[in-house]
Amino acid sequence: MSLTHLIAAGDILNALRWVACPSSALHLYSLLRLRLRPSDSFCFAWRAAVFTLKPLSAAASLPLLSHFHGHLLRSNLLAHPHVASSLLHSYSLLSPAAAHQLFDQIPPATCNLYVLNVMLASLCRSSELDSARAFFDDLPDKDVVSWSTMLACYFSRGRLADGLALFRSVTFTTDIAVDYFMLATLLTACTSAGLLSPFCRAVHGYVVRGGLPASMHLGTALIDCYAKAGCLDYATRVFARVPNRNVxxxxxxxxxxxxxxxxxxAVQLFEEMCQRRVQPNEITFTAVLSACVNAGLVEKGREFFKLMVDDYCIEPNIHHYGCMVDLYAKAGLLEDAYEVIKTMKMEPNVIIWTSLLAACKKFKNLEIAVEGMEKALALEISDENAGLYMLISDLYAMGGRWDDAMNIRRLMEEHNVWKNRGLSSIKVDGPQGLSSAAVS
DNA sequence: ATAGGGTTAG
Incomplete structure (x- = not known):
């Protein structure tokens, strides 16, 4: 009797693990609560609470979360560190202020290193870097998670020197073993900061000596880092050694x-990936479509776009549409390009209009140009759109509509916008930020 | 195995 109800409770708990919808999760949770007897292990209760919190925070509903928070308080489950850290984590993704408020109410007995690390991560995402660092310095103990959270914080905010200094501290002044989580953190941060090839080789050496690649994430980070550094042969080598390659x-x-x-x-890899039944996602398609654009592979691009929509049921985003417009426009297939724009489910951006109209100018197709220009002029005048406005002015001039061309120029002068002025916003963050230097 | 830090584009 008691055995059957325990099995049933276990099944519900298992189901709760994989549920993604918040209302189903809450439903399963209350079902499980009804089955639990006082004699049941407390472990059941807190695990159920932890599993329920995941879909709740994914649903990004603060009211739902605070409703469940109330239940956790009343049932005294919040005294359990697993529950407290999970709830804090959920809050920190939705509202850092609410997370901070909750953190202040957690009693010392519950506030273990897991809870503190969640709070540190929350501060790293939302606060001044210095207050995150102060919190880190005040931690009574620091484990590998505390260190890598703080490291990722420095790197993601472009503080390379501080990040590397902290990495030196963890390797030289503590007994903490650098793990693959931390390496992936470092690698990702350095890749996006443009600190490429030498660092990548160092991490790779570390990985090889450790007899890897054991971690899927680290493998991806290594491939990406080598590829961005221009070392495609190294990227290929790492790629070939990953045992179960995922998307x-x-x-x-x-x-x-x-x-x-x-x-x-790129196209070959994509086709091989499909043959091996690895499901491409929207980013894969962005990449392979842009390869088709660069190589002028019109038919391949057409085929892949159709594959994405029909076979993989991926809703095209603005990048996908942008690739298709560019693909057709560069090939002089202006009707096809304009057809893509007409079927888009969102407003075309400046990149898309520029691509179409530049091709109209090149191939001297004023018919489509006139239709496109009318719509493109709805985009506001700004430095970013200056190139587009120049193009429209040129097209008017080409069609002999000098007054319209002059009007566009006058409009640009009135709004004080000039082509290329947007370039002054290019990010300059010191010598390490210059990826072109790092590529060599 | 079981809570907290990491992966792909623009």
């Missing part, structure tokens, strides 16, 4: 090939 590995590799204009290899 991330394939996508990182395809992006790498596409961004270095090795378009045919």
């Amino acid at each position: 991330m590995h394939w996508t990182a590799m395809i992006c790498g090939m596409a961004s270095h204009l090795r378009n045919n290899e």
Whole structure:
């Protein structure tokens, strides 16, 4: 009797693990609560609470979360550190202020290192870097998670020197073993900061000596880092050694090939990925479509776009549409390009209009140009759109509509916008930020 | 195995 109800409770708990919808999760949770007897292990109750919190925070509903918070308080489950850290984590993703408020109410007996690390991560995402660092310095104990959270914080905010100094501290002044989580953190941070090739090789050496690649995330980070550094042969080598390549590995590799204009290899990789039944995602398609654009592979691009929509049921986003417009426009297929714009489910952006109208100018197709221009003029005048406005002025002039052309120029002068002035916003963050230097 | 830090584009 008691055994059957325990099995049933276990099944519900298992189901709760994989549920994604918040209302189903809450439903299963209350079902489970009804089955639990006082004699049941307390472990059941807190695990159920933790599993329920995941879909709740994914649903991004603060009212739902605070409702469940009330229940956790009343049932005294919040005294359990697992529950407290999970709830704090959920809050921190939705409202850092609410997370801070909750943190202040957690009693010392519950506030273990897990809870403190969640709070540190929350501060790293939302607060001044210095207050996160002060919190880190005040931690009574620090484990590998505390250190890598703080490291990622420095790197993600572009504080390379501080990040590297902290990395030196953890390696030289503590007994903490650098794990693959931390390496992936470092690698990702350094990749986006443009600190590429030497660092990547160092981490790779560390990984090889450790007899890896054991971690899927680290494999992706290594491939991406080598690819961004221009070391595509190294990226390929790492890629070949990953045992169970997932969509991330394939996508990182395809992006790498596409961004270095090795378009045919990008297309080949994509086709091989599909043959091996690895499901491409929207980013994979962005990469392979841009390879098609760069190589002028119109038919391949058309085929892949259709594959994405019909076979993989991926709703095209603005990048996908942008690739298709560019693909057709560059090939002089202006009707096809304009057709894509007409079927888009969102407003075309400046990139898309520029692509179409530049091709209209090049191929001297004023018919489509006139239709497009009328709509493109709805975009507000700004430095970013200056190039588009110049193009429209040129097209008017080409069609002999000098007054309209002059009007556009006058409008630009009135709004004081000039082509290329947007370039002054290019980010300059010191010598390490210059990726072109790091590529060599 | 079981809570907290990491992965792909623009």
